Amino acid sequence: MAIEHDVLGDLMRGSLDHCVKCTICETFCPVSNVTPLFPGPKYVGPQAERFRVPDETSPDASLDYCSGCGVCTQVCPQGVHIAEINTQARAKLRERTGFRFRDRLVARPDVLGRLATPVAPVANWTLRNRLLRLVGERLVGLDHRAALPAYPGRTFQRWARRHTSPPGVRRVAYFHGCGANWSEPRTGEMTVELLEHLGCQVDVPRGQACCGLPAQSNGMFKLARRYVRRMARRLAPSARAGVDIVGTSTSCTLMLKREAREILGLDDDADLRLVSDHVYDICEYLVMLLDRGELRTDFGPLPMTVTYHAPCQQQGHGIGKPALDLMALVPGLRVIENDATCCGVAGTYGLKHEKYEIARDVGARLFGQIADAKPDLAVCDSETCRWHIEAFTGARTVHPIEILHRAAGLS
Amino acid sequence: MSHHDAIVVGVGLAGLTAAARLAEGGARVLVLAKGVGATHLGPCTIDVIGYAPERVERPGEALAGLGDGHPYAAVGRDGVQAALDWFKGVMAPYPYVGGLEENLLLPTAVGALKPSAAVPGTMAAGDLREGGEVCVVGFRALKDFHATLLADNLARAGIPARAVELDLVPEGRADVNSLGFARAFDAPAFRSEVAAHLTARLGRDERLAFPAVLGIAGPTAAWSELRDRLARPVFEVPTLPPSVPGMRVFAILRERLRRAGARVILNAVVHDAERSGGRVTGVQARVGLRDVRHGADWVVLATGGFASGGLELDSRWRAREVALGLPVSGAPGPGEERFRAGYFDDHPMGRAGVRVGRDLRPEGLDNVLVAGATLAGAQPWREKSGDGISLSTGHRAAELILGQRAAAPPTEPAKAEA
Numbered sequence: 036m037a038i039e040h041d042v043l044g045d046l047m048r049g050s051l052d053h054c055v056k057c058t059i060c061e062t063f064c065p066v067s068n069v070t071p072l073f074p075g076p077k078y079v080g081p082q083a084e085r086f087r088v089p090d091e092t093s094p095d096a097s098l099d100y101c102s103g104c105g106v107c108t109q110v111c112p113q114g115v116h117i118a119e120i121n122t123q124a125r126a127k128l129r130e131r132t133g134f135r136f137r138d139r140l141v142a143r144p145d146v147l148g149r150l151a152t153p154v155a156p157v158a159n160w161t162l163r164n165r166l167l168r169l170v171g172e173r174l175v176g177l178d179h180r181a182a183l184p185a186y187p188g189r190t191f192q193r194w195a196r197r198h199t200s201p202p203g204v205r206r207v208a209y210f211h212g213c214g215a216n217w218s219e220p221r222t223g224e225m226t227v228e229l230l231e232h233l234g235c236q237v238d239v240p241r242g243q244a245c246c247g248l249p250a251q252s253n254g255m256f257k258l259a260r261r262y263v264r265r266m267a268r269r270l271a272p273s274a275r276a277g278v279d280i281v282g283t284s285t286s287c288t289l290m291l292k293r294e295a296r297e298i299l300g301l302d303d304d305a306d307l308r309l310v311s312d313h314v315y316d317i318c319e320y321l322v323m324l325l326d327r328g329e330l331r332t333d334f335g336p337l338p339m340t341v342t343y344h345a346p347c348q349q350q351g352h353g354i355g356k357p358a359l360d361l362m363a364l365v366p367g368l369r370v371i372e373n374d375a376t377c378c379g380v381a382g383t384y385g386l387k388h389e390k391y392e393i394a395r396d397v398g399a400r401l402f403g404q405i406a407d408a409k410p411d412l413a414v415c416d417s418e419t420c421r422w423h424i425e426a427f428t429g430a431r432t433v434h435p436i437e438i439l440h441r442a443a444g445l446s
Numbered sequence: 447m448s449h450h451d452a453i454v455v456g457v458g459l460a461g462l463t464a465a466a467r468l469a470e471g472g473a474r475v476l477v478l479a480k481g482v483g484a485t486h487l488g489p490c491t492i493d494v495i496g497y498a499p500e501r502v503e504r505p506g507e508a509l510a511g512l513g514d515g516h517p518y519a520a521v522g523r524d525g526v527q528a529a530l531d532w533f534k535g536v537m538a539p540y541p542y543v544g545g546l547e548e549n550l551l552l553p554t555a556v557g558a559l560k561p562s563a564a565v566p567g568t569m570a571a572g573d574l575r576e577g578g579e580v581c582v583v584g585f586r587a588l589k590d591f592h593a594t595l596l597a598d599n600l601a602r603a604g605i606p607a608r609a610v611e612l613d614l615v616p617e618g619r620a621d622v623n624s625l626g627f628a629r630a631f632d633a634p635a636f637r638s639e640v641a642a643h644l645t646a647r648l649g650r651d652e653r654l655a656f657p658a659v660l661g662i663a664g665p666t667a668a669w670s671e672l673r674d675r676l677a678r679p680v681f682e683v684p685t686l687p688p689s690v691p692g693m694r695v696f697a698i699l700r701e702r703l704r705r706a707g708a709r710v711i712l713n714a715v716v717h718d719a720e721r722s723g724g725r726v727t728g729v730q731a732r733v734g735l736r737d738v739r740h741g742a743d744w745v746v747l748a749t750g751g752f753a754s755g756g757l758e759l760d761s762r763w764r765a766r767e768v769a770l771g772l773p774v775s776g777a778p779g780p781g782e783e784r785f786r787a788g789y790f791d792d793h794p795m796g797r798a799g800v801r802v803g804r805d806l807r808p809e810g811l812d813n814v815l816v817a818g819a820t821l822a823g824a825q826p827w828r829e830k831s832g833d834g835i836s837l838s839t840g841h842r843a844a845e846l847i848l849g850q851r852a853a854a855p856p857t858e859p860a861k862a863e864a
Contacts, residue, residue: 058688059486062625071618078621109712112481112754293734311735326448353733355476355709372704 076107102381129254148217155188191223212284214418286348375401458483460818461748463840469706489684496561496830506546529841557599
């Protein structure tokens with residue numbers, strides 16, 4: 036049965052009536068706590084939303100400074116979907132103001148990867164050339180200091196096409212995301228190798244492209260809907276066959292699990308609903324196996340010190356911090372948990388010239404904690420956060436899967 | 447899916463206390479909560495019993511007179527004392543003073559006098575049982591804290607008081623709440639500026655009341671510096687939300703939980719219990735668009751009362767406990783008086799809650815314990831007993847579970863661990 040009305044979307048917006056103005060979201064908002072340019076989630080969310088009338092111009096553009104980290108929704112004791120309301124409102128704002136070339140660019144990581152990979156040495160040189168970056172900053176507003184992805188010139192998909200996964204005690208499908216495909220193919224390969232070591236036969240569904248999250252964050256809902264519908268079509272056969280889908284890009288996994296249905300009004304997409312029901316953050320999935328007593332836990336010792344930062348979008352899954360439970364299985368590994376809510380970059384937010392310094396200030400607490408800990412490695416579940424953290428701390432930053440891969444004796 | 451020794455539902459003072467105590471005692475704890483709780487909203491003074499119904503001077507003695515139906519009956523004076531001792535130990539980075547012997551009498555933001563058993567050391571010099579003049583220092587840019595109102599009302603109560611208002615604004619901010627000021631006070635430069643503006647304007651024997659915004663990163667640094675630089679007693683007066691003292695307490699308890707290895711999941715709305723005979727074997731939680739089951743040997747329910755959404759009253763006047771579906775006692779029936787005209791009146795509906803026995807268990811369930819504002823039989827806003835009940839029942843619930851665990855091994859097999 037077709038749902039003619041976006042029931043879930045209305046529920047998201049309707050939740051603003053539960054706001055009691057308690058200000059708890061404001062106390063946690065990492066952005067409003069470092070800049071007066073953003074008046075805070077309560078103000079631009081449930082309060083301002085009452086004044087946003089369809090087909091009328093909103094008088095206040097300050098919500099553009101929301102980074103979309105989602106912490107407000109997580110801490111709200113009344114169940115108000117503050118971040119979702121703000122993301123929808125920002126899209127409406129942008130539809131009126133138009134989209135900047137820069138935002139159109141960062142909303143398409145897949146296109147960028149496709150263009151950069153064949154000419155990787157040139158692309159990497161360009162992206163790291165200070166002069167060209169300064170020109171880029173003046174021309175398009177991409178901050179010249181911001182950490183951009185590197186392109187190794189090979190893709191994870193290419194590796195996966197040549198790889199045959201041996202039969203295992205269970206099957207999983209791997210949703211690799213743009214980051215692993217174009218910039219960190221080794222993360223994707225390690226994920227497959229680790230899953231196989233843990234007894235999984237790993238499918239890598241063909242034709243995976245962008246999930247639409249960067250487009251959604253930048254207010255381009257039409258593009259985001261097209262992307263996520265395409266992604267759902269590619270992953271749906273696995274879900275239909277009862278195969279669970281695991282992702283290493285935690286924010287993209289959250290997009291498929293929840294955000295696209297809640298924010299983009301796509302709750303009527305049958306493929307997306309199916310994928311949404313079957314998709315897991317990889318650490319969430321492994322801890323589920325652990326809780327059922329079905330995870331192989333004979334990890335070897337790893338005598339090193341790491342810090343762990345659970346990114347804001349990982350916290351949006353509502354699964355606690357499963358990476359900590361997994362790393363606790365590794366003998367000799369000392370894990371120092373960071374308690375920052377956000378590193379600042381929030382996907383593409385911290386790349387923008389007018390927001391770069393805000394992102395830096397948001398992350399200052401985390402960067403300080405990592406610097407104090409002097410870790411052998413920093414650990415974090417999200418790729419854009421890893422690049423941002425590396426740029427500010429110099430600490431090599433890896434996905435939790437890399438720790439387990441090492442402890443399993445695979446690298 | 448998961449299985450824990452104990453699930454604690456709620457992260458207000460009761461939930462945080464129960465979870466921290468359980469985790470320290472060796473239990474594997476999962477905390478599930480819809481969002482952050484009442485610590486951020488209230489002053490986090492431990493008001494054990496302030497009115498019964500006359501103003502109470504010795505809270506420890508007044509506890510015995512509260513009757514069998516009161517939550518304190520399940521804790522007892524020794525239990526309240528044990529909880530306070532534990533809490534004061536935990537709060538070493540933000541020390542509390544006071545206890546069950548005497549209530550302190552502290553001013554609220556509007557200059558009313560409120561009896562509290564234990565209070566943050568940063569508030570203690572505000573005890574109005576001691577004579578002396580009070581100078582209330584206000585900031586015009588701080589919303590909802592009006593120094594003149596506070597001083598005038600103290601004067602009306604016979605306490606010599608006056609107000610000094612400063613025009614200092616944290617850098618670049620147009621709209622500042624208490625947390626904005628607290629962050630400003632973390633910077634030594636701002637503290638110096640405040641001290642410089644005040645020095646010439648103070649009387650000789652005054653003690654100085656500030657809104658409770660004197661720093662958040664270091665919970666006592668700004669307070670002790672101002673006290674030393676101004677050479678007068680300095681005390682904080684709780685503000686409207688967000689509550690900086692409550693955030694200090696939350697941060698310390700949250701860190702305690704983290705160190706003890708408890709799992710914490712926010713945005714997890716517990717809405718049902720899986721039962722087997724007289725036991726709850728697991729809870730159902732809605733997380734985003736999913737429904738997740740978590741199994742446990744024990745469940746501590748600390749979701750709060752009507753104000754926090756732990757209890758709900760529907761449009762047909764039916765009261766329900768939202769997380770586990772426990773029966774609600776004391777809600778007035780059809781035709782009975784439910785509410786009275788005055789806001790602070792004795793509303794019959796206000797007594798509704800989950801009734802428990804002396805072991806904090808609701809009737810018919812062996813492994814569920816209830817703590818905090820969900821409990822029936824108290825009227826915290828009239829008695830001034832809210833945080834006292836939350837702290838002591840949360841602590842007691844954990845002690846009871848730890849005692850049972852020590853006496854008998856868990857009934858369900860422990861999970862496979864590396």
